[in-house]
Amino acid sequence: MMDVLSNISLGLGVAATFQNLLYCLIGTFLGTVVGVLPGIGPVTTVAMLMPISFTLEPVSALIMMAGIYYGAQYGGSTTAILINIPGEASSVVTSLDGHQMARQGRAGPALGMAALGSFFAGTVATFVIAFGAPPLAKLALQFGPAEYFSLMLCGLVAAIVLARGSIIKAIAMVVVGLIFGLAGSDVNSGIRRFTFGVQGLADGIEFVALSMAIYGVAEVIVNLEKKDGAAGIAGSIGKVLPSWADIKLCIPSVLRGTALGSVLGVLPGGGALLASFSAYTLEKKVASEPRRFGQGDIRGVAAPESANNAGAQTSFIPMLTLGIPSNPTMALMIGALMVHGITPGPRVMTDRPELFWGVVASMWLGNLMLVVLNLPMVGLWVRLLRMPYRMMFPAIIGFCCIGTYTINSNVTDIAVMAAITLFGYLCLKLDCEPAPLILGYVLGPMMEENLRRALLISRGDPTIFVSAPISLGFLIAAAALLLIVAAPAIRQRREEVMVE
């Protein structure tokens, strides 16, 4: 307990410096602004704004990126409520009741409740991280290469199972991602792999080029062909602060959403998406009049919004303690940390406590800023929402080009971005989700290294993965997950939940 308190105060000391507060504010503000723009989801927002953090100190950079992430998350909910276009799957459920409320002229309370619920959930999630992360990191420090390999395998499987669409395609995309991750100089032999003689590929496929190609350029192309008409924005917003009756009604929902979100966020592949879906479903089950859901019930906004914010935040736990991304955004965070020369893993907490605790503390401050920022600025967001897509996409293309070029001042990276855009578009057309690819890319080199080390220890005996108990446990969990999803009944249920 004392440890946690002293750690939090260390973190507050780092996060509350003028400079870091400023970066946190800029991050949450920019994240919200870009996240509010229709058609730009949180992942795209984080990918696009990443270059801004490159010149900063690692701590400040991560604080700013985290700010961008939850800002974008909140911005996405605003779009979902006001114009019924969820920026990301995780705010789909928010739009169900949120947009109904907006059409009844109660957009204000919906937005206000979303902000208050998110703030409460964020506060709780910060403590979950503060208490939960250190024991997990301590445990992870005892993992050998075999355990790590199996853990990563299990994480990848979980991420696939919880994603949408065909499972075979998702596994194939992970494998493609793993192969992408291996390109460049091999650490052990020094041999250049998959560079096809291109000098600029010696350091591998640049992560920024990959993520911008898929979440920036390819996404724009897909959006351009959709050609949906201008969305109608609800006229009057109403008072932003929810009434006391609304708040009282929502307290249990917010509590349930927060609890559910905090737990689900830690799971690989979980994060915000699963959290918000489950919270909404739970509310519907618990409510005495479930029929009111979908017709503008404020609890249908409060619960998933609290859950997705809690989940978004606790998904930092596996990223910061194990170095394993649970969703594409966390993969982007790992990529950004690597740009700064930090490899996320259990050692970060002991070697760079100021980084770890500074980020944790800044999350709470960032959530506070979100409330302060959002309640009075709803009017501005409404005006941003009227921005037509034709004004936005050239800017996305421009920022992607600049961002990819500046990372190494290397024209090859631009060419790589162009090539992966073609590939990414093809994948999207064939219903192959790109998220597993990004996760695979980040984990590729680590998986190879751990596999190599594990086999070195066992002298080539592959049974090491099943003879070490922890490793066996991860493998069983992975196999069980795959089997469960392959079962037709559950498969159908999963599709229902994702489609709803």
Next chain:
Amino acid sequence: MFIRAPKDFWSGLMFLAFAAVTIVTASGYSMGRGGRMGPGYFPTLLGIVLAVLGTILVIRSLIIHGDRVERIALKPLVMLVGCVVLFGMMIKPLGLIIALPVTTFLSAFAGDDVRWREAIGLSAGLTLLSLIIFVYVLGLPLPVWPDL
């Protein structure tokens, strides 16, 4: 032909092609033995897994019915990828001051609803904004002026 699920069929072929390139390329690297994995070991393993998955997709697509592939939006695809390539070709010799406005202006034409004046204003504004944010505030190493 008996392709019942075109989307699965083509993605299967795509993965098979990818697997083939991977396995062939990796065959040029030393495999090593289990205890001492060479640089070719893991990629070959992945290539084989991918080939199996691709085969499953292709076979399944001949048996189970599935979605058709929707029309490919050639115009935005070609134009935007072209714009990215163009940016890459222009940034070093011509600098940001020319590369960025040209790229953003041309990319505006990838949409259906193009307005000349808006596109000009947008690209000019973006260039100014980028110069301020990226070059002057953040100090990113970008060539601003043409390299004469």
